[in-house]
Amino acid sequence: MIDFNVMETIKLRKSVRRYADKTVGDSVKNELTDYIQGIGSGPFGTTPRFQLLDLEPLKNKELRSLGTYGFIRGARLYLLGAIDDQQGAHEDLGFCLENIILKATSLGLGTCWLGGTFKRAAFANRINLASNELLPAITPVGWPEEKISTADSLIRFIEGSKKRKPWSALFLKGDGDTALSEAEANEYKDVLEAVRMGPSASNRQPWRIIKDGSDKFHFYMKENIMINRIISKVRLQNIDMGIAMSHFEMTARAKGLPGGWIMKEPPFICPGLKYIATWTLNKKLKAVVGD
Ligand SMILES: Cc1cc2nc3c(=O)[nH]c(=O)nc-3n(C[C@H](O)[C@H](O)[C@H](O)COP(=O)(O)O)c2cc1C
Numbered sequence: 468m469i470d471f472n473v474m475e476t477i478k479l480r481k482s483v484r485r486y487a488d489k490t491v492g493d494s495v496k497n498e499l500t501d502y503i504q505g506i507g508s509g510p511f512g513t514t515p516r517f518q519l520l521d522l523e524p525l526k527n528k529e530l531r532s533l534g535t536y537g538f539i540r541g542a543r544l545y546l547l548g549a550i551d552d553q554q555g556a557h558e559d560l561g562f563c564l565e566n567i568i569l570k571a572t573s574l575g576l577g578t579c580w581l582g583g584t585f586k587r588a589a590f591a592n593r594i595n596l597a598s599n600e601l602l603p604a605i606t607p608v609g610w611p612e613e614k615i616s617t618a619d620s621l622i623r624f625i626e627g628s629k630k631r632k633p634w635s636a637l638f639l640k641g642d643g644d645t646a647l648s649e650a651e652a653n654e655y656k657d658v659l660e661a662v663r664m665g666p667s668a669s670n671r672q673p674w675r676i677i678k679d680g681s682d683k684f685h686f687y688m689k690e691n692i693m694i695n696r697i698i699s700k701v702r703l704q705n706i707d708m709g710i711a712m713s714h715f716e717m718t719a720r721a722k723g724l725p726g727g728w729i730m731k732e733p734p735f736i737c738p739g740l741k742y743i744a745t746w747t748l749n750k751k752l753k754a755v756v757g758d
Pocket residue numbers: 480481482483538579580581582583584585604622626627628629665666667668669670703704706707710
């Protein structure tokens with residue numbers, strides 16, 4: 468159950484790479500664990516497997532093997548997300564883990580999606596990864612260090628972490644040729660803005676959305692092969708698409724615009740874009756909004 472202000476939390480979330488020397492106490496940890504246990508499956512119907520890994524009891528040698536190449540400092544808790552290697556599973560991981568990350572943000576915790584800069588094999592051992600499973604991403608979870616280090620500022624500067632592409636580059640109308648203005652988005656303006664604010668691998672923002680009529684939104688991925696195919700079977704940009712879907716769905720529901728996902732490619736010709744899914748308003752669901 469979403470028990471936090473979705474828009475405010477999406478605005479608050481940012482990648483935290485330096486953590487304070489302060490344990491996450493049992494009450495906060497239990498609240499997060501309960502939330503993780505209730506998360507279920509994503510829009511494609513697959514259920515990611517999550518494990519909260521507490522590094523506190525580990526010995527120094529074991530800790531050293533669980534590295535993040537210096538990208539993350541001071542975190543004692545990590546959340547690991549494993550999937551079965553099947554259609555839609557990366558999107559579902561993006562969808563479910565982003566939902567959990569927003570819950571953690573609402574509790575004041577810091578997180579950082581990690582798809583590349585962690586020792587995958589060592590973390591895979593900790594979650595007992597099965598042969599048909601992948602470990603596409605993990606996140607540290609902890610209290611953010613108040614003073615941002617020079618190294619962190621440097622990563623944020625290089626990646627342009629705060630920057631997002633303009634509306635005109637992400638959102639289109641009709642057949643996918645013309646940009647959709649904020650005014651034309653009508654009551655979906657905040658919903659699309661929530662997608663635009665989302666995190667993505669190397670901040671590439673591969674999401675492209677076509678508004679079809681008044682209440683249908685087709686989600687496409689503008690794939691960057693270097694980023695999406697570099698790690699064997701892991702697809703970081705398909706995760707980005709799931710993150711966009713989670714921001715869209717959570718904000719739409721919060722605004723009283725319930726709907727659901729269908730996976731049926733529309734007949735538009737969109738060179739260079741891969742179809743992922745379509746959100747359709749479903750007024751019949753209105754009764755359950757706010758549950
Ligand atoms: C799927 C995914 C994988 C990512 N992998 C890494 C990573 O390996 N290392 C890292 O430092 N940041 C990683 N990031 C964080 C992005 O760099 C970050 O989200 C982006 O620059 C936007 O910044 P923000 O999260 O502060 O808004 C990843 C983000 C996503 C969504």
